[in-house]
Amino acid sequence: MDKEKLEEELKKIWNETPHSNSENTKEASWEEFRSKAFASKKRMFKPWRYAAAAAVLLFVLIGTGIYFNNEPLSETHLVVAKNVIENQTSKIKYVVLPDSSKVELSPNAKIIYGDNFALNRKIEVDGLVYFKVTKDKQHPFQVFCNETTTTVLGTSFIVNETEDEKVTVELFEGSVQMNIKGQDQKWVLKPGEKFIYANQTASVEEFNRFIDFENEKLAVIGKYIEENYGYKVVIPQDYLNQKITIRINKKEDLKTIVQLISEMYNLNFEINENLKQITFQ
The missing domain is CATH 1.10.8 (Helicase, Ruva Protein; domain 3)
Known part of the structure; x- marks a missing residue:
C-alpha cells in the first residue's frame, strides 16, 4: 500500500x-x-x-x-477495568466476590466491578441483587445503581432497579448509608427499613424482613428452602407432617436454618453442594 x-x-x-x-x-x-x-x-x-x-x-x-478527552474521568465511571457477571438463567446465580462477599443475582440481573475490587470495593448493579458483605472498615463497600449510592461496612441487603429506573434498597442486617448523585442529603437505614428512589424523589419505609411459620408442617419449610435457596430438601417420611413454629429472616444463611431444624428434631443432615441437595436423617 x-x-x-x-x-x-x-x-x-x-x-x-x-x-x-x-x-x-x-x-x-x-x-x-x-x-x-x-x-x-x-x-x-x-x-x-x-x-x-x-x-x-x-x-x-x-x-x-x-x-x-483530557478532562478527568467522571465520578460516574467508577469501574474502569471491568468484570461483568450476568445471570442469563431462570434461577438465582450465586457469586463470591474477590473480598469474599456473597452475591445472589436474580434472573436477568448484572453486576460490574473492577480488577482491584478487594482494595476498591465499588460495584455497579442492574436488576435485583442481594449482597452479604464481608466486613472491612478500611475499604467501604459501595453499590452504584442508577443515581443512588449505597455505602456499607458489613451487612446484608437487597438492591433492585426496575425497568422504569426505580431503585429500592432493603436492609436485612447491619447499617447502610444512602446518597443520591448531586445531593448533599444522606439517609442511614436500620434493619427492616427500605430506601426508595423514583422520579427523583427519595423516601424511607419499613418492610417485613421476616417470614413467620406458625404451626406449619416441616414439609412446608422444606418447600420454602427449595424455592428461595435452590436446594432440594429430603426429609424422612415420618417427619414430613411434624408441626413447627418458627420466624426466619428472609435472607438468613441457609446453614443456620438447616442447623436449627436439625436441633429441633434431633436430626442429622448432609449438604451436597454438587447436587444442591440437603438430606435430613
Whole structure:
C-alpha cells in the first residue's frame, strides 16, 4: 500500500472513533499525528515506518477516551477495568466476590466491578441483587445503581432497579448509608427499613424482613428452602407432617436454618453442594 493510500485509510479509521470532543479538536489532533507520522522529508521508503504509524494509531484508538478527552474521568465511571457477571438463567446465580462477599443475582440481573475490587470495593448493579458483605472498615463497600449510592461496612441487603429506573434498597442486617448523585442529603437505614428512589424523589419505609411459620408442617419449610435457596430438601417420611413454629429472616444463611431444624428434631443432615441437595436423617 503506497503512502497516500495508507494515509487515507488511517484517517478514515481515525474519524470513525467516538466523538468525545468537537470536530475541530479531532481534526487538529489528526493533523498533529499526521505531521509526525507522515513527515514530508525526502528519504528512502521504509515500510516499517508506516507499520509503526499504524501501531501508534491502534494504541490511540484503544485509549480513545484518554486521547480525545483530557478532562478527568467522571465520578460516574467508577469501574474502569471491568468484570461483568450476568445471570442469563431462570434461577438465582450465586457469586463470591474477590473480598469474599456473597452475591445472589436474580434472573436477568448484572453486576460490574473492577480488577482491584478487594482494595476498591465499588460495584455497579442492574436488576435485583442481594449482597452479604464481608466486613472491612478500611475499604467501604459501595453499590452504584442508577443515581443512588449505597455505602456499607458489613451487612446484608437487597438492591433492585426496575425497568422504569426505580431503585429500592432493603436492609436485612447491619447499617447502610444512602446518597443520591448531586445531593448533599444522606439517609442511614436500620434493619427492616427500605430506601426508595423514583422520579427523583427519595423516601424511607419499613418492610417485613421476616417470614413467620406458625404451626406449619416441616414439609412446608422444606418447600420454602427449595424455592428461595435452590436446594432440594429430603426429609424422612415420618417427619414430613411434624408441626413447627418458627420466624426466619428472609435472607438468613441457609446453614443456620438447616442447623436449627436439625436441633429441633434431633436430626442429622448432609449438604451436597454438587447436587444442591440437603438430606435430613
